[in-house]
Amino acid sequence: xxxxxxxxxxxxxxxxxxxxxxxxxxxxxxxxxxxxxxxxxxxxxxxxxxxxxxxxxxxxxxxxxxxxxxxxxxxxxxxxxxxxxxxxxxxxxxxxxxxxxxxxxxxxxxxxxxxxxxxxxxxxxxxxxxxxxxxxxxxxxxxxxxxxxxxxxxxxxxxxxxxxxxxxxxxxxxxxxxxxxxxxxxxxxxxxxxxxxxxxxxxxxxxxxxxxxxxxxxxxxxxxxxxxxxxxxxxxxxxxxxxxxxxxxxxxxxxxxxxxxxxxxxxxxxxxxxxxxxxxxxxxxxxxxxxxxxxxxxxxxxxxxxxxxxxxxxxxxxxxxxxxxxxxxxxxxxxxxxxxxxxxxxxxxxxxxxxxxxxxxxxxxxxxxxxxxxxxxxxxxxxxxxxxxxxxxxxxxxxxxxxxxxxxxxxxxxxxxxxxxxxxxxxxxxxxxxxxxxxxxxxxxxxxxxxxxxxxxxxxxxxxxxxx
Amino acid sequence: xxxxxxxxxxxxxxxxxxxxxxxxxxxxxxxxxxxxxxxxxxxxxxxxxxxxxxxxxxxxxxxxxxxxxxxxxxxxxxxxxxxxxxxxxxxxxxxxxxxxxxxxxxxxxxxxxxxxxxxxxxxxxxxxxxxxxxxxxxxxxxxxxxxxxxxxxxxxxxxxxxxxxxxxxxxxxxxxxxxxxxxxxxxxxxxxxxxxxxxxxxxxxxxxxxxxxxxxxxxxxxxxxxxxxxxxxxxxxxxxxxxxxxxxxxxxxxxxxxxxxxxxxxxxxxxxxxxxxxxxxxxxxxxxxxxxxxxxxxxxxxxxxxxxxxxxxxxxxxxxxxxxxxxxxxxxxxxx
Numbered sequence: 043x044x045x046x047x048x049x050x051x052x053x054x055x056x057x058x059x060x061x062x063x064x065x066x067x068x069x070x071x072x073x074x075x076x077x078x079x080x081x082x083x084x085x086x087x088x089x090x091x092x093x094x095x096x097x098x099x100x101x102x103x104x105x106x107x108x109x110x111x112x113x114x115x116x117x118x119x120x121x122x123x124x125x126x127x128x129x130x131x132x133x134x135x136x137x138x139x140x141x142x143x144x145x146x147x148x149x150x151x152x153x154x155x156x157x158x159x160x161x162x163x164x165x166x167x168x169x170x171x172x173x174x175x176x177x178x179x180x181x182x183x184x185x186x187x188x189x190x191x192x193x194x195x196x197x198x199x200x201x202x203x204x205x206x207x208x209x210x211x212x213x214x215x216x217x218x219x220x221x222x223x224x225x226x227x228x229x230x231x232x233x234x235x236x237x238x239x240x241x242x243x244x245x246x247x248x249x250x251x252x253x254x255x256x257x258x259x260x261x262x263x264x265x266x267x268x269x270x271x272x273x274x275x276x277x278x279x280x281x282x283x284x285x286x287x288x289x290x291x292x293x294x295x296x297x298x299x300x301x302x303x304x305x306x307x308x309x310x311x312x313x314x315x316x317x318x319x320x321x322x323x324x325x326x327x328x329x330x331x332x333x334x335x336x337x338x339x340x341x342x343x344x345x346x347x348x349x350x351x352x353x354x355x356x357x358x359x360x361x362x363x364x365x366x367x368x369x370x371x372x373x374x375x376x377x378x379x380x381x382x383x384x385x386x387x388x389x390x391x392x393x394x395x396x397x398x399x400x401x402x403x404x405x406x407x408x409x410x411x412x413x414x415x416x417x418x419x420x421x422x423x424x425x426x427x428x429x430x431x432x433x434x435x436x437x438x439x440x441x442x443x444x445x446x447x448x449x450x451x452x453x454x455x456x457x458x459x460x461x462x463x464x465x466x467x468x469x470x471x472x473x474x475x476x477x478x479x480x481x482x483x484x485x486x487x488x489x490x491x492x493x494x495x496x497x498x499x500x501x502x503x504x505x506x507x508x509x510x
Numbered sequence: 511x512x513x514x515x516x517x518x519x520x521x522x523x524x525x526x527x528x529x530x531x532x533x534x535x536x537x538x539x540x541x542x543x544x545x546x547x548x549x550x551x552x553x554x555x556x557x558x559x560x561x562x563x564x565x566x567x568x569x570x571x572x573x574x575x576x577x578x579x580x581x582x583x584x585x586x587x588x589x590x591x592x593x594x595x596x597x598x599x600x601x602x603x604x605x606x607x608x609x610x611x612x613x614x615x616x617x618x619x620x621x622x623x624x625x626x627x628x629x630x631x632x633x634x635x636x637x638x639x640x641x642x643x644x645x646x647x648x649x650x651x652x653x654x655x656x657x658x659x660x661x662x663x664x665x666x667x668x669x670x671x672x673x674x675x676x677x678x679x680x681x682x683x684x685x686x687x688x689x690x691x692x693x694x695x696x697x698x699x700x701x702x703x704x705x706x707x708x709x710x711x712x713x714x715x716x717x718x719x720x721x722x723x724x725x726x727x728x729x730x731x732x733x734x735x736x737x738x739x740x741x742x743x744x745x746x747x748x749x750x751x752x753x754x755x756x757x758x759x760x761x762x763x764x765x766x767x768x769x770x771x772x773x774x775x776x777x778x779x780x781x782x783x784x785x786x787x788x789x790x791x792x793x794x795x796x797x798x799x800x801x802x803x804x805x806x807x808x809x810x811x812x813x814x815x816x817x818x819x820x821x822x823x824x825x826x827x828x829x830x831x832x833x834x835x836x837x838x839x840x841x842x843x844x845x846x
């Protein structure tokens with residue numbers, strides 16, 4: 043019996059030689075697409091349970107039927123979203139191996155720990171979600187409320203672990219390579235790498251913002267259509283307030299994450315801000331198109347970036363001139379994604395300020411919280427804006443790391459599966475996801491309408507379970 | 511030693527996935543065979559009622575196995591995933607369709623939607639275990655060489671052993687599900703449903719036996735190393751599986767549904783461990799052993815320790831989940 047295990051480094055180089063340009067693009071498109079899809083559902087999976095528990099808790103405390111009905115409606119949506127989140131997340135773990143065997147063959151063991159921990163957290167989430175959704179009628183109200191708390195905690199914790207693994211791709215630590223082979227691993231150092239703190243906090247806050255603003259948007263539309271009863275008002279104000287509270291924190295954390303890049307991943311910051319020449323007194327450029335020597339037609343704020351990075355105009359910011367052309371990320375895409383994210387973030391911040399002003403006015407004058415039409419119309423856009431910020435932020439992280447899959451260590455080309463036919467896989471995946479998107483939106487829209495809500499939100503047979 | 515422990519833990523995860531997740535797929539197969547909307551309504555309702563609260567938790571065992579394989583045996587993971595990417599992509603799409611369609615069907619009220627999502631759920635419940643079975647067959651018959659996409663991407667999973675694996679997986683899942691559903695129907699005091707599922711369980715059990723017997727010939731010709739292992743070192747486990755399978759059928763005819771569950775589960779678990787025992791210490795037959803593929807000791811220690819700590823939380827939680835829903839549904843929910 044011939045027992046041979048080639049050094050993975052040798053394999054990766056060999057694989058890189060065998061892969062076609064089209065298949066590499068297809069693999070990147072498939073991974074990017076399925077991640078971009080999953081990330082929205084995952085954010086709802088992290089944030090929606092918190093909103094549901096909040097509504098349920100209000101409902102138990104005040105006996106207000108509007109809150110109790112809201113909790114049940116959201117729980118039903120949660121059931122659907124958790125299912126599609128669970129399966130679309132599973133696909134991602136498959137795709138890690140199907141599309142990027144070069145990465146997993148060499149570094150699978152290095153990033154195994156956070157995924158194992160995430161698996162435990164996700165398991166807990168699934169278990170308690172099963173209890174929470176299906177045992178609504180079997181448990182006393184307060185105990186039922188308690189079974190929801192592990193869902194919120196484990197959802198947040200699993201987001202933490204999985205983003206730690208992504209952070210490692212940006213700041214690979216905790217291993218020693220010898221001749222292309224991983225010889226020593228410190229899995230804890232790999233998981234808790236320098237990029238983990240800013241990335242995880244930024245992502246978890248984003249999850250709560252996306253879930254909150256998306257839920258609020260649905261009710262903002264209903265309020266605009268004249269359904270101004272207690273149910274729709276609560277459905278708007280609970281999530282919108284939560285999102286508005288999270289937003290200023292998120293902007294501070296975002297600033298931290300950007301300044302982290304200046305120290306640890308300057309090429310990504312240079313692409314995000316469109317900085318070509320290293321130097322001090324670097325302006326902050328908003329928008330613009332990529333020219334030969336930098337961004338053109340952008341709005342420049344003198345010294346802006348130097349001030350943001352180091353609080354002084356003299357701060358030196360590294361530009362793309364320090365990076366060989368072949369190793370530069372795609373500047374236009376990263377820069378525009380970054381600017382869009384920041385713009386959406388500040389729009390949400392202003393909406394929060396507006397809400398605060400309304401609170402203050404009611405505090406002074408008494409009566410109901412007023413909801414002017416313009417406010418509601420803009421609030422209806424807050425959900426989509428949060429999703430735009432989410433996707434753009436994710437694009438900055440992922441595109442800004444290109445051409446690396448593991449920053450400075452392994453390129454995407456070395457990692458990709460050289461087997462033929464990845465393009466076919468991409469088309470299949472696109473068709474299935476398109477169908478799933480249509481069905482998810484359709485089902486969620488139906489759930490939002492006035493269909494009866496069974497006592498246990500997931501029991502299909504409404505007839506047997508008394509309707510609230 | 512550590513590597514063997516990691517392998518054993520992974521195999522426990524695989525067994526749990528087969529016993530719990532497999533039964534959920536099998537339930538989908540019976541959903542597919544339940545007949546028209548009117549005739550199959552009661553059976554479908556019981557299936558939905560039984561797997562609804564637990565399938566997501568059961569599904570996590572698959573993620574567990576995937577993550578264990580890539581953490582503890584990264585080169586094996588890379589080799590299997592890259593060579594067998596076609597059946598694995600199809601299985602992944604089946605997993606999406608099954609889970610999403612099941613949730614959608616629950617949330618829809620009109621017949622045409624329930625039919626559409628139901629068909630999607632049921633069909634993917636049949637295809638997913640089949641493709642996963644072909645992957646098992648490809649690995650067991652030594653068709654996955656080490657390295658990245660070094661094996662044949664077509665014959666790696668379209669071969670006699672893979673087809674045997676696929677068919678056996680589907681029939682076994684269906685058998686497990688039917689046996690489990692007997693006890694569920696019995697607990698819900700639906701004797702006519704219990705009798706129907708008992709008949710299905712016996713039929714699928716006999717079918718699994720026939721496929722397994724035919725498999726002896728297939729493996730002898732197509733996977734000599736596996737055949738040798740199964741008929742020598744792993745023989746006691748193979749015999750145990752056969753005895754448990756026959757006992758399960760006998761218990762079913764005597765309407766001892768809970769005991770039959772245990773026997774059926776033991777039969778499936780024993781055959782999985784027989785495969786493991788027959789192949790050990792090779793992970794990729796003919797090239798890669800457990801020891802050579804194993805991750806760094808520090809990784810294995812960290813992952814196993816984390817799982818140990820996790821189990822302290824998970825085991826009572828899982829018990830709570832199954833206990834909550836195995837108690838039977840309340841006849842008259844108290845109005846609040």
